[in-house]
Amino acid sequence: MTTHVRIVGAGLIGTSLGIALSGKGFRVSLDDPSPTAVRLARDLRAGEIAAADTDAPDVVVVAAPPDVAADVVVAALERWPDAVVTDVASVKESVLHSVLDSGVDPSRYVGSHPMAGRERSGTAAARADLFEGRAWVIVPHETSTQAAVAALREIALAVGSLVLVMPAHEHDEAVAAVSHVPQLAASIVAACLRDLPESAVGLAGPGLRDVTRIAASDPRLWTQILAGNAPAVRAVMRLVRDQVDDVVNALDALVDADGAGALGTLSRVLEAGNLGRARIPGKHGAPPAAYEVVSVVVPDEPGALARLLGDVGEAGINLEDLHLEHGLGQAVGVAELSVVPASVEPLHTELARLGWRVHD
Numbered sequence: 001m002t003t004h005v006r007i008v009g010a011g012l013i014g015t016s017l018g019i020a021l022s023g024k025g026f027r028v029s030l031d032d033p034s035p036t037a038v039r040l041a042r043d044l045r046a047g048e049i050a051a052a053d054t055d056a057p058d059v060v061v062v063a064a065p066p067d068v069a070a071d072v073v074v075a076a077l078e079r080w081p082d083a084v085v086t087d088v089a090s091v092k093e094s095v096l097h098s099v100l101d102s103g104v105d106p107s108r109y110v111g112s113h114p115m116a117g118r119e120r121s122g123t124a125a126a127r128a129d130l131f132e133g134r135a136w137v138i139v140p141h142e143t144s145t146q147a148a149v150a151a152l153r154e155i156a157l158a159v160g161s162l163v164l165v166m167p168a169h170e171h172d173e174a175v176a177a178v179s180h181v182p183q184l185a186a187s188i189v190a191a192c193l194r195d196l197p198e199s200a201v202g203l204a205g206p207g208l209r210d211v212t213r214i215a216a217s218d219p220r221l222w223t224q225i226l227a228g229n230a231p232a233v234r235a236v237m238r239l240v241r242d243q244v245d246d247v248v249n250a251l252d253a254l255v256d257a258d259g260a261g262a263l264g265t266l267s268r269v270l271e272a273g274n275l276g277r278a279r280i281p282g283k284h285g286a287p288p289a290a291y292e293v294v295s296v297v298v299p300d301e302p303g304a305l306a307r308l309l310g311d312v313g314e315a316g317i318n319l320e321d322l323h324l325e326h327g328l329g330q331a332v333g334v335a336e337l338s339v340v341p342a343s344v345e346p347l348h349t350e351l352a353r354l355g356w357r358v359h360d
């Protein structure tokens with residue numbers, strides 16, 4: 001029997017999930033207070049628009065902002081007495097407490113959190129492959145039924161995620177360190193660029209881009225996430241503050257005194273960073289990245305990029321994504337062409353034959 005999943009909240013996560021599930025044969029109905037969001041989601045093939053007479057779903061996935069997630073979960077549990085209900089909010093304990101405090105029978109509710117996302121919000125940013133190879137945390141509570149957990153597991157596996165099961169408090173402590181504080185760190189570093197002269201910002205290279213990509217994230221969403229996980233985020237931010245203090249003290253010693261011990265401190269901070277970075281897993285044992293990048297040097301002249309894209313098309317190769325690295329005032333840029341692994345070799349050969357400077 002086809003599983004009917006109702007997605008409530010057709011933004012980045014809801015629409016991405018709808019596209020992925022529809023592609024795997026699930027029936028998806030879409031609901032959102034914004035008529036524009038549901039229409040766009042439907043056009044992106046995320047599912048049908050839910051109407052007043054749409055039949056009851058088997059599973060409801062609440063993909064609304066964290067501050068309304070619990071209310072939407074409770075309303076769904078009350079409206080569909082046989083459906084399993086989950087939410088995908090980035091914080092789990094505060095949502096769970098609100099659901100339990102509401103007095104509704106919570107046994108068909110199980111929290112969840114796909115560790116997949118983007119720095120862009122909204123329906124238009126949806127991606128079919130968003131969840132592939134990513135962890136999807138299932139967060140049951142004391143009375144969650146086995147059937148509810150199993151239904152969620154089926155959905156997460158169907159969209160290519162790796163399922164992890166953990167209690168809400170453990171989830172929240174973990175994501176404070178691996179997601180919420182990294183967001184703050186990126187925002188704080190990027191905020192230092194605001195008043196820099198143009199000539200200084202123009203020197204930005206890949207290092208700054210890597211560190212600040214998520215500084216472009218939606219402040220409204222992230223304010224809710226940080227507020228919803230305040231105790232755990234505070235604990236990690238205190239560790240960050242201790243390290244920042246150590247670095248500033250070392251720099252004080254170098255600038256204002258004889259610098260005793262300063263190099264050792266700086267080196268220890270950097271080495272500790274190496275050790276932490278080395279612990280970050282790849283895409284959680286799932287299949288390797290769907291796309292590989294071919295880098296092509298592009299002269300900074302009118303029509304050059306269009307010519308390159310034309311040559312890629314002529315080669316019969318489907319371009320999955322495009323990123324342009326281009327420093328201010330540079331005579332050339334680098335176009336990073338994402339293609340499926342099987343296309344790397346033919347693309348490389350064909351572009352080189354046409355005179356492009358190509359790198360893997």
Ligand SMILES: NC(=O)c1ccc[n+]([C@@H]2O[C@H](COP(=O)([O-])OP(=O)(O)OC[C@H]3O[C@@H](n4cnc5c(N)ncnc54)[C@H](O)[C@@H]3O)[C@@H](O)[C@H]2O)c1
Pocket residue numbers: 008009010011012013014031032033034037063064065066068069072088089090091113114115116117118119120121122123221225
């Ligand atoms: N953005 C990420 O990277 C990411 C990753 C994992 C989980 N999440 C979680 O997923 C949820 C959605 O985030 P997003 O990035 O898709 O946000 P989004 O802003 O792209 O989409 C949210 C959608 O919810 C709708 N909405 C607002 N109030 C609603 C209500 N009361 N009932 C139903 N829908 C409502 C909005 O109209 C919007 O279409 C959040 O809880 C977030 O914490 C986000």
Ligand SMILES: O=C(O)C(=O)C[C@]1(C(=O)O)C=C[C@@H](O)C=C1
Pocket residue numbers: 089090114115116117118119120178179180214
């Ligand atoms: O990769 C990104 O752009 C994200 O911000 C995704 C990310 C994260 O990994 O921290 C952000 C918040 C979510 O709750 C889950 C995933």
